[in-house]
Amino acid sequence: MRLVRYTQPALSRSLSPVLSAFPRSPWSGLESEMDRFFETALGDLAGVGLADNRFPVDLYEDKDNTYVRAELPGVTRADINVEMVEDYLTISGSRKTPAGEGKGEESFSFSRSVSIPESVQAEKVAATFENGVLLVTLPKREEAKPKKVTVQVK
Numbered sequence: 001m002r003l004v005r006y007t008q009p010a011l012s013r014s015l016s017p018v019l020s021a022f023p024r025s026p027w028s029g030l031e032s033e034m035d036r037f038f039e040t041a042l043g044d045l046a047g048v049g050l051a052d053n054r055f056p057v058d059l060y061e062d063k064d065n066t067y068v069r070a071e072l073p074g075v076t077r078a079d080i081n082v083e084m085v086e087d088y089l090t091i092s093g094s095r096k097t098p099a100g101e102g103k104g105e106e107s108f109s110f111s112r113s114v115s116i117p118e119s120v121q122a123e124k125v126a127a128t129f130e131n132g133v134l135l136v137t138l139p140k141r142e143e144a145k146p147k148k149v150t151v152q153v154k
Contacts, residue, residue: 068114068136082127089114
């Protein structure tokens, strides 16, 4: 499941000065209050990304493995560190931006820890990084895998 932020289409914003010549709706005050409410309530979700040291991860599983997927655009394989300590998987790294006009090279680091169930074989954890997407595969222990049991009817 992914969280998708809704933004008001640019067309309606650009027409606001034109539409102001028409009488205002009695609901316009309520609309602006609702907009303000959602901007403050969901404001911390607006900037999710590498710029503020946080990045989204997806966790999903099948019958054999648990997977952690992270999108890390602009990061090289050498700058990523994946570490499994006790029941936590930590993904950390850094990204450098090239020197621009009048600016030196900028660098910032990021880190994210995810709680992993005890049913994972920590010694067999594997990670791949391709096209800016990190995929960590966490194999399940045999006793944690679902088993099919036949039920006999008498």
